[in-house]
Amino acid sequence: MKLRARGVSRREAAERVGAHPRTAQDWDWDIRKSNNSRIHPDGRRVNYTTGAVTMSDVIIPAPARPVSLKSLEKKLHPRLLSLSEHERIRDLRAAGQSMRAIGRALGRSASTISRELRSNSGSAGYHPYAAHRASAARRPRPKERKLLREGPLRDFVQDGLRRRWSPEQVCHALAKSHPDDQSMRVSVETIYQALHVQARGALRREVRAAVRTGRTRRRPRRDPGRRISRFNDPMVMIGSRPAEVADRVVPGHWEGDLLIGAHGRSAIATLVERTTRYTVLVHLPGGSRDAAAVRDGLVRAVRALPARLRGSLTWDQGAEMARHRQFTAATGMPVYFCDPASPWQRGSNENTNGLLRQYFPKGTDLSAHGPEHLDAVAGQLNQRPRRTLGWESPAERLALLLAV
Template sequence: MVAILGCCDSTNPVRRDGGLPGSVPAPSPGALRAEDQLPRQRRSLTSEDRSAIAVGVTCGCSYAQIGAMIGRDKSVVCREVTRNRGPDGSYWAPVAHRAAHERRRRPKPVKLAANPGLCRRIEVAMDEGWSPGLIAAMLRHEHPGTSAAARMGRVSHETIYQALYVQTRGNLRADLHRQLSLKRSARKSRGSTGRGGSHTYDHALTISQRPAQVADRAVPGHWEGDLILGRGNRSAIGTLVERSTRFVILLHLPGRRHDAPSVAQAMITEMSKLPAHLRRSITWDRGSELADYVDIQLNLQAPVYFCDPHSPWQRGSNENTNRLLRFWFEKGTDLSTHTPDDLARIAATLNARPRPTLDLKTPTQALHELLANPPAA
């Protein structure tokens, strides 16, 4: 058994110098930091490691001391003891080793497969429009604690998604994915957008260079934008959202054209109607439709910042607004059928909707306040 740095009295079977009776004396902490110390290895804890941990815990050694003696970081020892400590706070090596062996078994049992009542609860909530994230949060709220009964009453949002998208992962209804906001029947990788060239934005401003005042929404005039795509990506509508007021501008792209020149021209035309203090910056995804960003910057006198690759959540206001706009612009439809008057009407409708983030004011009201009081803006 590996020797442990001890801190026990003479009555303890662990020697005062840290070793077990008959074992080699433990080296000092300084010696462990010498050049001949073994390099850290990514390996599973062995039964001998766990026996050493148990002795160290019994004699009151610190996690750093125990980790040094078994050649592992103190965080490994801390997680091991926390994960396998008994109800009375004790740590027993054979019990911990057996528990670790059971956790490594594959395939692992699926909680939803053995809990039909929880499945029905999830189905009812999703039929009411709840997202997996909201369901998981409410289950955690209703079943707090670490007891076995509490753990069986809750699941993570990832478990729900796996039950929806991976066969044999649970007993949820096969059509339940239709209740999700995007109604996808299969998961889509964040890295599968397939948009934008590899070197188009090498010299563009990135979101990390954006001023801090943009992030805290304290100053108006900072916009986020993207395209809503129609059936087969053959038609599109441009969307722009002002971060502080949530005011929406829709860009009409006629003739199913949503290439870079068309998007740039539509954006310049619409945003030129705004006063200069309300077009301070634009944040966009790295789609090829904004390859003419230099023209946009010169004409609007506003810098264009680009999100990190495959990171649409960095334009959170625009992503949330696009979800609301899908009420009118459903996926799989031809968006070129919408006229400029249609877009103006839909934008006005959305801008007249009260927003809890604005204390139930509408985006139109918030924008008018800024227009009526330019110094405050």
């Protein structure tokens, strides 16, 4: 600790005293080790043998740490106010600028400026250097958890959860019940963390009662941009689809999906041409939804189409299209995939699937319908006049386009 106080980096200090860098980090953060557990200053005990994470009723107070020069001069993330921004706030406020004007000058929201001035202003006005020092003191982790402290805030939250309120309902009830008391505020995330960090052993039953889903562990949420592809063959996303497809002027570009039967045990593949809304229903032997059966069914259906109608196919990211590369090789039709949870990107197909439920109700076995029946249903649908086609039918519009 003496080396760190003299400004020596953590790694260098650890090398000098012969300690592992992780151990040096624990010393920096005031984490104690006991019986293969790490005890954090906020009372959190992590047992690396059993994987249990528990909270002690007795909170170990974190010692007051002086703010080092290194912390004050550290390069900050753009979301945090820098010292120069603190100084500009003081100067602009002294010049009589409004909070919105200061926010525009700094590229910040007016609410950010309002909170900053409210937190760091005194009788002599705004204090930029004190504000910067206070910001540096708040940055170190770990922090003491709000709901570990005994008091009215914790009691209110516990009472709300016992009444089976959701964490969001508890947060809004706090603000409504204590509109002028900022100490009676807690975020939804803080409540969920307080619940799930204790979701071990004997506490599981209490957590299930407090959380409507009944889960005692949190599900990881991935950034959609970082999702791992479910296919071995890389997907070509809808953003790479040619502009002519979106314009619906050139025929031959299709949208597809599966119509699912009872208990997910049967399916029919549906194809809709984007320009004419012409529908093709693809029989899947036995209603099978596996990638090979879907590939073979789509290849048969597409090969029956005229060559000028084999433009492209847009599908969602269902596992049934895992063999999309083989489909493209057999038909010459590229496959474009929609973004996650974006059914509107193949809206014509979604609308058509809704119409098809008139013939294939939900909760029925779709494997009972043979190819002849599917062709008859598609024929009826393609003869229906459509408002979007000027009350022409898809069959009439397709025949007109093919005749040109």
